[in-house]
Each structure stands twice: as structure tokens, then as C-alpha cells.
Amino acid sequence: MILKNKKVLIIIGGGISAYKALDLIRLLKKNNVSIKTILTKSGKEFVTPLSITTLTKNKTFEDIFDKNSEAEIDHIALSRWADVIIVIPATANLMTKLSIGKAEDLATTVLLASNKDILLVPAMNVRMWLHKATQRNFKTLLDYGYNFIGPVKGEMACGEYGEGKMSSPRQIYAYLKSYFNKRNLVKNKNYKAVVTTGPTREYLDPIRYISNESSGKQGYEVALALNKLGIKTKLISGPTSLIFSKDLTIKKIVTAKEMMNEVKKTLPVDIAVCAAAVSDYKPINKNKNKIKKNISNIENIKIEKNPDILNYLSKNNKTRPKIVVGFSAETENVVQNSKKKIKEKYCDLIIANDVSTKEIGFNSDYNKVFIIDKNGKIKSIPKNKKSFIAASIAKIILDKLLMNDKNIN
Ligand code: PMT
Numbered sequence: 065m066i067l068k069n070k071k072v073l074i075i076i077g078g079g080i081s082a083y084k085a086l087d088l089i090r091l092l093k094k095n096n097v098s099i100k101t102i103l104t105k106s107g108k109e110f111v112t113p114l115s116i117t118t119l120t121k122n123k124t125f126e127d128i129f130d131k132n133s134e135a136e137i138d139h140i141a142l143s144r145w146a147d148v149i150i151v152i153p154a155t156a157n158l159m160t161k162l163s164i165g166k167a168e169d170l171a172t173t174v175l176l177a178s179n180k181d182i183l184l185v186p187a188m189n190v191r192m193w194l195h196k197a198t199q200r201n202f203k204t205l206l207d208y209g210y211n212f213i214g215p216v217k218g219e220m221a222c223g224e225y226g227e228g229k230m231s232s233p234r235q236i237y238a239y240l241k242s243y244f245n246k247r248n249l250v251k252n253k254n255y256k257a258v259v260t261t262g263p264t265r266e267y268l269d270p271i272r273y274i275s276n277e278s279s280g281k282q283g284y285e286v287a288l289a290l291n292k293l294g295i296k297t298k299l300i301s302g303p304t305s306l307i308f309s310k311d312l313t314i315k316k317i318v319t320a321k322e323m324m325n326e327v328k329k330t331l332p333v334d335i336a337v338c339a340a341a342v343s344d345y346k347p348i349n350k351n352k353n354k355i356k357k358n359i360s361n362i363e364n365i366k367i368e369k370n371p372d373i374l375n376y377l378s379k380n381n382k383t384r385p386k387i388v389v390g391f392s393a394e395t396e397n398v399v400q401n402s403k404k405k406i407k408e409k410y411c412d413l414i415i416a417n418d419v420s421t422k423e424i425g426f427n428s429d430y431n432k433v434f435i436i437d438k439n440g441k442i443k444s445i446p447k448n449k450k451s452f453i454a455a456s457i458a459k460i461i462l463d464k465l466l467m468n469d470k471n472i473n
Contacts, residue, residue, distance in 0.1 A: 072098070101124045263276045268347045299314050388410070
């Protein structure tokens with residue numbers, strides 16, 4: 065039922081498991097899925113266009129320069145048509161091409177040009193799968209936002225046993241069902257999120273301010289990842305040099321007070337993620353003119369605490385978002401100190417990161433985090449690109465929200 069009238073573009077790669085694509089097509093067709101297929105040149109060595117067409121009742125697309133159809137349907141149109149794109153089997157070779165962004169035929173061009181979710185179903189010999197090059201490509205593709213179904217452990221066509229076997233058509237079918245189920249739920253619920261990111265600036269005079277090294281990258285990636293899951297997301301950002309995607313609603317602010325006001329204006333939301341490095345203190349008064357360099361002027365600077373946005377969100381009974389997520393920047397005892405913070409700040413999850421090194425945390429493209437829930441359960445995500453970390457966080461938040469809503473309804 066959930067799959068009825070969904071549009072799935074199936075790209076058939078060149079591996080022995082390509083024949084299983086026919087089984088998948090049969091299963092999906094039985095569930096009234098609309099299917100279009102791209103058959104790669106090497107895929108054609110394993111399955112024929114005739115067998116595919118017989119099952120799909122549609123022609124297969126094979127060539128990027130197809131004179132009969134170019135005007136009517138090109139690589140962009142194929143991607144636009146699809147609700148989701150699935151690559152079966154995703155060979156080591158195809159994964160390499162995708163990881164370097166090579167667009168040399170219709171399949172790779174569609175994949176590079178698409179903004180739809182792409183599900184890769186790898187299948188290869190165990191040694192090929194475990195090879196450092198493939199594993200590096202796997203990580204790169206995860207970081208680019210590709211989704212993987214399998215591979216699983218088992219006996220392969222070459223007679224060897226291990227990881228690299230393709231997920232079965234039934235497993236792929238089950239994945240698709242749960243994928244569309246989740247998407248439907250999110251769409252129907254019309255979920256909204258607010259994410260804070262970047263530093264705040266607290267001015268002492270027209271040119272000097274208290275701030276920190278936050279680049280805004282981590283929070284921006286979380287906002288993008290939530291948005292990609294279908295959650296309408298507003299990003300409230302302190303001063304950064306980021307170039308923001310047009311897909312997000314962005315509000316730029318400078319001070320903690322402005323950030324707080326914008327957050328308040330955005331309520332009610334279902335999810336709040338506070339990734340901003342808000343200055344804890346601000347000068348009580350901003351001097352109208354540049355402060356002169358004598359010591360008494362400096363000594364007379366008085367500071368006060370800024371409002372705590374995360375605290376406001378999680379303690380606000382009237383408009384408390386269903387899921388409130390804080391970040392915790394620590395230079396020592398990262399987990400221990402963050403566990404305390406989750407209690408002090410009443411949030412549902414806290415994302416703890418070590419900011420004592422330049423390799424991760426502030427201003428780096430990478431991070432390494434511990435996701436801690438209010439019961440003290442910890443999931444650690446090893447060092448990876450901030451976009452990858454953000455996608456993992458976004459998925460966990462959505463699962464928590466769906467679970468929360470299921471329990472309420
Ligand atoms: O921006 P990047 O360069 O990508 O770096 C990412 C990051 C290191 C800034 C990010 O991952 C991070 O850790 N953000 C939180 C930084 C921080 O201020 O941590 P904290 O432990 O001091 O604060 C705890 C929580 O309270 C945070 O969610 C913070 O947003 C929130 N807070 C703090 C003070 C305040 N006045 N208002 C708040 O909402």
C-alpha cells in the first residue's frame with residue numbers, strides 16, 4: 065500500500081547480482097510501483113533490455129545520447145521523475161566513479177545530477193569490499209549523503225564467504241517500504257525545526273567584541289540534514305562566512321539576545337537543536353565610541369551573563385519543542401561533563417564534542433561526537449566529516465520524534 069504509485073528509478077550495474085534486479089522489479093511491480101530503469105553497458109552483459117521491459121512495461125534507458133528520446137527525457141528529467149533512485153548492484157567500479165564525481169555515461173550522469181535520495185546496493189567479492197580503496201570510497205559516499213542497503217555476509221557467486229554479498233530483493237523491498245513509510249509520516253506531520261549555529265558577538269564598542277572561533281559549519285550541516293529528511297527547518301546563525309543553501313530558511317543575527325528573540329519568534333517547533341557557541345557573557349554597556357587604551361577603561365568594563373537559549377527552550381512548558389537537543393563543547397572529561405549538562409539544561413539529547421584540538425570541533429570540517437540521551441545512553445560517532453555526523457544526528461532525532469509521537473497517539 066505504502067509503495068503504491070511511488071516512482072522508483074532503478075539503475076542496473078554490471079555484476080552477477082544484476083539478475084536479482086529482475087526479482088526486485090517483479091516485487092515492486094506487484095505493489096504498483098512505477099518503475100523506470102537505466103541499464104549500464106556492463107549491466108547489459110548480465111540482463112537483457114527485453115527481460116526488463118517485459119517486467120516493467122517500459123523501455124530501458126541506456127545511452128546518454130539517445131537520439132530517440134533526448135528531447136523528451138534526459139538525465140535531468142529522469143532524476144526529476146523519480147521519488148528515489150536505487151543502484152543495484154553498486155559495483156566497486158561504480159562506487160569509485162561516484163566517489164570522484166565522474167559522469168561518463170547515463171547512469172553516472174543521472175547520479176551526479178540528482179538531488180533525490182540515492183540508495184546504493186553494493187555487491188562484490190569480499191576482498192574487493194574490504195579493500196582500503198573501496199572502504200575509503202564507501203566513507204566518501206556516506207559523507208556525500210548516499211544511503212547504503214547492505215552488503216551482507218554470505219556466500220558469493222565466486223564461491224567465497226564474507227561481507228560483500230548483495231542484500232536480497234526482499235531486504236531491499238523491506239528497506240523501501242520503511243523508507244517511504246517514514247517519509248510519509250514526516251510529510252503528514254508537517255514537522256518543523258529550529259537550529260542555532262555559529263558564534264555570537266557581544267560588542268564592547270563599535271569595533272571590539274567578545275566571541276569565539278565557531279564557524280557555524282556543524283549546525284548548518286544539521287539544519288541541512290533535517291531539511292533533507294523533509295523537516296521544515298529554520299537556521300538561526302551568528303556571523304559566519306558560510307554560503308547558505310537556498311533550501312533553508314536562514315535568519316542571520318549577531319548577539320545572543322538577537323538569537324534568543326529569533327528563536328522565540330520561531331516557536332512552536334517540533335525540534336530544536338542548539339549548536340551555536342553562544343557567548344556566555346556580554347558587556348553590560350556597549351561604548352558609543354572606540355574605548356581608549358588606558359587601563360582604567362579596560363578595568364571598568366563590566367560584563368553580565370547572556371540569556372541561555374537552550375535552557376529557555378527546554379524549560380518552557382508552554383511551547384517546549386518535543387525534542388530539544390543541545391551541544392556540549394568541552395576540553396576535558398568530555399562525556400562526564402556533558403552528562404552533567406544534559407541534566408542542568410533539561411534537554412533530550414546532548415551532542416558532546418571535544419574542542420581541545422584543531423583537528424575536530426571548532427572551525428574544522430571534521431568532528432567526533434558522543435550522542436548522550438537523558439537516560440545516560442551513549443552512542444559514539446568516530447571522526448568524520450561534519451556533514452556525515454549531522455546526517456547521523458538528524459536520523460536519530462527523527463526516530464526519537466516519531467517514537468515520541470507514536471507513544472502519544
Ligand atoms: O561552528 P563549528 O566551527 O562547526 O563548531 C561546532 C561547535 C564546536 C561550535 C559545536 O559542535 C558545539 O559544540 N556547539 C556548542 C558550543 C557551546 O557553546 O557549548 P556549551 O557547552 O558552552 O553550551 C551548551 C549548550 O548550551 C549548547 O547547545 C549551546 O548552544 C547552549 N547555550 C549556551 C549558552 C547560552 N547562552 N545559550 C545557549 O543556548
